[in-house]
Amino acid sequence: MAQSEIIIDNNSEVVNTIQFFNDNAKPAAIILKKYLDKSFSNPFVIQSYADHSAKKIAQIHLEVTNSKNIKDENSFSIKSDNNTIFLAATNEKLLRYAVYTLLENWGFRKFTATDLYIPKLKRIVFPKNTTQLHTPSFEYRVILYPDAFDEDFRDWHKLDWHLDDFSTWGHSFHTILPPKEYFKTNPEFFALYEGIRRPESICMTNETAVKNVIKKINQIILDNPKASFISVSQNDDAVYCECSKCKSLNENHGGPQGSLYFFMNKIAKHFPKTKIVTLAYQHTYKAPINLKIEPNIYTLFCPIELNRGKSIVKDPTSKSFVKIMQDWSKTASHLYLWDYTVQFSNYLSPFPNIHTFSDNYKLFKKNNVKGLFAQGYADVPGDFSELRQYLLAKLLWNTELDIEANTDDFLRGFYGNAATSIKEYLNLLSTNQENSNRALEIYSGPIQSRNTFLTPEAMDRYDQLLDEASMAVNEDPILYSRIKKLRLTLEYAFFEQSKFYGKEQHGMFNVNENGDKEVKPRLNERVSNFAEACNEFGIYELSEEGLTPDQYYKNWLEITKNTATHIGENLAVNLLTPPSTEYSGKGSAGLVDGINGHRDYNINWIGWYGNDPEIEIITNNLDFNQIKIHFLDNQRNWIFLPQKITLLGYKNKQWNLITEKKLVALADISEVQSNEITITDDSFRRFEKIKLIIQNQENLPSWRKRKNKKPMVMIDEIELYNK
Numbered sequence: 042m043a044q045s046e047i048i049i050d051n052n053s054e055v056v057n058t059i060q061f062f063n064d065n066a067k068p069a070a071i072i073l074k075k076y077l078d079k080s081f082s083n084p085f086v087i088q089s090y091a092d093h094s095a096k097k098i099a100q101i102h103l104e105v106t107n108s109k110n111i112k113d114e115n116s117f118s119i120k121s122d123n124n125t126i127f128l129a130a131t132n133e134k135l136l137r138y139a140v141y142t143l144l145e146n147w148g149f150r151k152f153t154a155t156d157l158y159i160p161k162l163k164r165i166v167f168p169k170n171t172t173q174l175h176t177p178s179f180e181y182r183v184i185l186y187p188d189a190f191d192e193d194f195r196d197w198h199k200l201d202w203h204l205d206d207f208s209t210w211g212h213s214f215h216t217i218l219p220p221k222e223y224f225k226t227n228p229e230f231f232a233l234y235e236g237i238r239r240p241e242s243i244c245m246t247n248e249t250a251v252k253n254v255i256k257k258i259n260q261i262i263l264d265n266p267k268a269s270f271i272s273v274s275q276n277d278d279a280v281y282c283e284c285s286k287c288k289s290l291n292e293n294h295g296g297p298q299g300s301l302y303f304f305m306n307k308i309a310k311h312f313p314k315t316k317i318v319t320l321a322y323q324h325t326y327k328a329p330i331n332l333k334i335e336p337n338i339y340t341l342f343c344p345i346e347l348n349r350g351k352s353i354v355k356d357p358t359s360k361s362f363v364k365i366m367q368d369w370s371k372t373a374s375h376l377y378l379w380d381y382t383v384q385f386s387n388y389l390s391p392f393p394n395i396h397t398f399s400d401n402y403k404l405f406k407k408n409n410v411k412g413l414f415a416q417g418y419a420d421v422p423g424d425f426s427e428l429r430q431y432l433l434a435k436l437l438w439n440t441e442l443d444i445e446a447n448t449d450d451f452l453r454g455f456y457g458n459a460a461t462s463i464k465e466y467l468n469l470l471s472t473n474q475e476n477s478n479r480a481l482e483i484y485s486g487p488i489q490s491r492n493t494f495l496t497p498e499a500m501d502r503y504d505q506l507l508d509e510a511s512m513a514v515n516e517d518p519i520l521y522s523r524i525k526k527l528r529l530t531l532e533y534a535f536f537e538q539s540k541f542y543g544k545e546q547h548g549m550f551n552v553n554e555n556g557d558k559e560v561k562p563r564l565n566e567r568v569s570n571f572a573e574a575c576n577e578f579g580i581y582e583l584s585e586e587g588l589t590p591d592q593y594y595k596n597w598l599e600i601t602k603n604t605a606t607h608i609g610e611n612l613a614v615n616l617l618t619p620p621s622t623e624y625s626g627k628g629s630a631g632l633v634d635g636i637n638g639h640r641d642y643n644i645n646w647i648g649w650y651g652n653d654p655e656i657e658i659i660t661n662n663l664d665f666n667q668i669k670i671h672f673l674d675n676q677r678n679w680i681f682l683p684q685k686i687t688l689l690g691y692k693n694k695q696w697n698l699i700t701e702k703k704l705v706a707l708a709d710i711s712e713v714q715s716n717e718i719t720i721t722d723d724s725f726r727r728f729e730k731i732k733l734i735i736q737n738q739e740n741l742p743s744w745r746k747r748k749n750k751k752p753m754v755m756i757d758e759i760e761l762y763n764k
Contacts, residue, residue, distance in 0.1 A: 046166040047121055049100050051081045060099030062090045069128070069136040070103050076144050079159045101143075104129045105136055116176040119143060126167050134196070141197045142175060143167075151198070152455045153427050154191035178402070181377060181412030182437035186430035187420050187579075198434035203414065208265035209272045212320070217257045217273060218243050218250060232282035235746050241278040245304035246286035255311050262315060270339065273308055274320040275301070279747045281324050295330040302329050302338075309335035318377070327365055328372040340373040341414065342366065345381060350393065350474045350481030352400035358480065363404075370409035377412035378405055382433065385585040387486040388423035389533040389575075391503075393470035393494060394481060395429060399444040402436045413437055421582050424530045425467070427455060457520045459510035463527070466506040473499050487534035488541045488643045489623075495534055497547050503531055526578050532571050533583070539564070540600060540644045541627070543636040550604070550636065558604040558635060568597045596639065603637045608665055609658070609761025610635045616647075617655040617732075624648030624755070631757070632656070637671055638757030640713040642680060645758075646673055649737060651751030656733045658759065660725070667721045667762040670733070673755040674714040676745055680753045681707060682716060685736040690728030699724055699731075709744045715757075721764065733759070 049057055059077075061070040067089070074085045088099060106113070108131050117130035117139040128143065130136040141151075147165045150158040183203050188194045195202055209216055220240035223230050230250035232242035244250055254273075261271060275281070281297040290300040301319070309317050315337060321328075322343040334340070344362055353359045369376050380401070384392040405413065415433045418426055431451050435442055448467075452460040474481055477493035487495050507528050514520035542548030543558075550558040575583070575590035583593055614629035626647045627634070638645040668688070673680050688699040700722055725731060738752035 044169075046168055047100070047124065047126060048164055048166050050164045051083050051162060053083045055083070057081070057083060057085045058088050058099040059085050059101045059103065060088045060090055062102065062104035064089075065105045065133050066103040066136060068133060069140050072137060073101065073103070073140045073143070076149060076159070077165075080147075080149070080162045099125055101126045102128070103136060103140075105133060106131055112176075115180055116174060117142075118175065119173045121167055121169055121171050123169050137196045138199045139175070141199075150450070150454050151194060152431060152451060154188040154194040156427075156455065158454050177438045178406050178440040179411060179413050179437055182434075183413070184415045184417060184430055184433050184437070185419050186415075186417040186426060186433075187422055188427075188430055190420055198431075199438045200434055203270075205267075206269045207272055207318070208261050208268035208270070211272055211274060212277045213272045213274050214241075214243050214276045217254050217261075223253070232280050233284040233287075234280045234282065235748075237743065239280050241276050241280035242282060243304070244282045244284055244287060245300040246282075246284065246290070251304065251307055255308065258308065258312065262312070270316045270318050271312075272318045272320075272341075273305065274318065274341070275322065275325060279323050279750075294332045296324065296327060298325040298327060298329045299332060301325050302332055302334055305338055306333075306335045309338050313337055316375075320379070321369065322379075328368040334372060334374050336374045338373075339375040339377055339412070340369060341377045341379050342369055342373075342410075343379040345483070347381075348480040349381075349397065349483060350477075350479070352397045353404055354400055363408075366405075366408050366410075375412075376408075376410050377414065378410045380405075380413055380415045381483045382415050382429060383417050383423055384483055384485060386484045387533070387537070388418050388421055388583055388585075389530050389580065390424065390487050390490075390537070391470055391495065391530050391534060392424050392481070393467075393474040395425065395432065395448075395467065396471040398432055398436055399440070399442075402440045406440050422526070422578055422580050425527070428452070428467075456510065456514070456523060457517060458513040459520060459524055462506045462510035462513060463524075466503055466510070469499070469502065469506070470494055486643060487537040490534075491538055491541070495538070500531065500535065507531065525574065529571060529574055529578070529580070532567070536568055536571065536597070537644075540639075540641075543627075543631075543634055543645070545627075549601070556606050556610070556635075558606075560601045565598070565601065568594055600639050600644075603639055605635050605637060605669075605758060605760050607635065607669075607760040607762055608663065609633050609660075609759065612663075612761075613659040614759075615657040615659070617657055618649060618652060620647045620654065621650045621753070624650070624753075629656075632759050633658070634758070636758065638673060638715060638755075640673075640675075640715060642673055642675060642678065642755055646755040647757070648680070648753050648755040649735075650753045651737070653737050654733075654735045654754060654756065656735070656756075656759070658731045658733070658761075659729070660731050660761070661729055662726060663761065664726045665761045665763045666723045666725050667719065667764045668725070668731070668733075669758075669760040669762070670718045670720075671757040671759075672716045672718060673757070674710060674716055675755075676710060676742075677713075678753075679741065679745060679747075679750055680755050681738050681742070683735045683737055683754050684739065686718065686720065687734040687736070688720060688722070689732040689734070690724065691730035691732065692728050696732060697728075699728075707738070707742050709742070725761075 059070045059074055061067045070087050074087055078084045102125050106129050113131045117135045120127040128139040130139055148160040181201055183201050203210055224240045228238040230247055232239045287300040290303050291297050305319050316339055318339040318341050320341050320343055348356050348358055384390055428451055452464050456463045473494035479493045511524045539549040544550040544552050551561055553559055572590035572594040610633055612633050614632050616629050631645055672682050674682055682704055686702045689696045690699050702720055737754045741752055
């Protein structure tokens with residue numbers, strides 16, 4: 042039987058050649074030689090096809106074609122005859138893609154920007170007389186992960202890069218019409234929202250504002266001649282214009298997206314050769330109705346509220362999302378999608394969503410999504426960041442790849458003998474999350490997951506698996522270090538949960554014989570070691586808000602001291618007004634456990650959203666005359682101090698007014714604060730029960746007024762003293 046494969050032997054007696062047809066194919070030929078020479082002891086020879094003394098029949102031939110066919114703009118081919126492998130593409134970048142694809146066929150791997158696997162080969166083979174046309178599943182492919190900042194990593198994995206391709210990126214209204222420049226002199230350029238002109242958005246129908254935007258965009262385009270796109274997108278806020286003209290457009294076209302695309306169409310018509318991107322986000326999330334979108338507008342659809350713990354097709358709660366996406370696929374001239382792939386509030390918390398990527402990306406492609414921006418940890422390493430970026434990059438190019446095989450291939454290559462334990466750990470995280478039947482959100486964390494996939498029992502099993510992984514590679518310092526980094530996610534989850542559990546089992550405190558809270562032995566040292574390890578691995582932020590490892594340790598030390606020993610500890614407390622389910626903390630006992638809330642509303646705080654908490658403390662004539670109440674002030678998340686506190690005492694089967702305390706008017710404060718309110722009255726000791734009526738803010742302050750938002754009041758420790 043005739044040989045069916047082209048065989049290139051690693052044999053010093055033959056000359057192995059790489060031939061470039063034209064000069065712009067030579068850089069790709071050099072790359073191919075560089076990698077093959079690392080695998081072969083017999084170096085390859087590069088030849089120019091134009092060199093008349095060169096052998097015309099090469100084993101590998103590279104060419105940048107002159108094809109004008111639009112189908113070839115994002116594709117490349119790898120073909121063969123009986124003797125030669127031919128790599129062809131319409132530009133140098135795509136030809137590099139072809140080179141890296143061929144190398145992967147021969148076992149080469151680029152797991153991260155710095156971790157490359159080079160096989161030692163006796164020969165390489167390729168099937169004869171075949172044609173492989175490689176076309177991506179999505180025309181535009183971006184991941185925002187640490188190694189995507191490396192150009193070689195992007196080329197190997199066939200990724201685009203928004204920082205080079207966009208003259209402005211993301212939320213840009215503040216750039217194209219700067220409030221600092223115009224708001225004081227021309228407030229009419231900006232949104233009339235809830236009856237007040239607001240700088241957070243633009244009036245979409247103000248002709249002068251549009252002219253200024255066009256002028257600014259024209260300058261941006263001139264300053265960035267190589268950029269392919271410009272983002273003309275709402276700011277990261279829910280403010281939009283409700284002036285009479287904008288309101289009419291919104292009513293006619295399905296919502297605030299109506300006036301937005303009326304505005305966008307004007308911009309697009311002025312720059313018909315420019316690709317103009319806008320976000321479908323928050324109030325513009327849904328597609329407009331009865332409104333044609335200009336052909337050079339690219340809609341970047343941002344589904345921020347999805348359940349990340351299940352594939353969209355398997356999650357009944359995601360049906361509304363699918364309908365909205367289908368509407369966009371019929372409406373948008375070009376539909377791109379912004380995929381949120383990590384937990385932004387806790388970069389190092391385990392986040393079991395990797396198993397959803399394949400199904401979700403197939404669904405996106407099926408619904409006419411043409412481009413994807415997969416937002417990750419940016420340049421910060423996070424939970425399984427190496428695996429996430431690797432798999433996402435491959436799915437962006439080919440949604441039909443075998444995700445399990447590629448996962449196994451990565452784990453074997455990146456974790457070596459620890460791969461089996463790491464795979465079991467990864468699968469167990471996903472299984473526990475799916476079995477919990479609870480949503481997995483991008484702004485959640487280990488505390489919310491304490492009863493789902495991060496139960497104490499599950500954490501113990503995860504710890505055992507990582508111990509097994511460490512033992513399997515303990516003689517390899519590189520692989521051992523990778524397991525050490527992976528273990529940081531469990532450490533972080535344990536620390537976060539221990540803050541929540543407080544003096545309970547699994548908490549951070551023991552209670553000594555005097556009733557004082559003491560941090561458990563060696564726990565401070567563990568947190569310090571955690572912070573040092575994060576810095577060692579380049580994990581300089583632990584969340585989207587920029588919390589550093591050193592600041593995390595500093596906060597931890599503050600929390601260790603943020604306790605109180607008071608005579609009201611462990612009294613019976615009744616929450617007469619139920620708190621919000623998602624902010625119920627540890628229940629009423631958490632208000633009198635002697636552990637004060639810090640600045641994270643997930644820990645110890647209990648919240649009431651849009652209503653007035655009434656709290657009853659069974660004091661039984663306890664001898665005290667002072668109450669201290671702790672309130673959180675976190676205005677970014679609509680958490681404010683209350684308006685008034687009323688105290689009642691129960692005696693002889695009736696409630697008696699003790700005192701009222703009105704708080705000062707709210708001030709616009711950006712930082713998060715914990716406030717202690719002290720009320721002193723000698724009559725407290727005369728009552729069987731004390732009732733606190735906390736009057737929440739009736740309305741949101743003007744600087745945080747948003748539709749469908751209400752003020753929240755959050756309370757932690759209620760301390761009782763006899764002063």
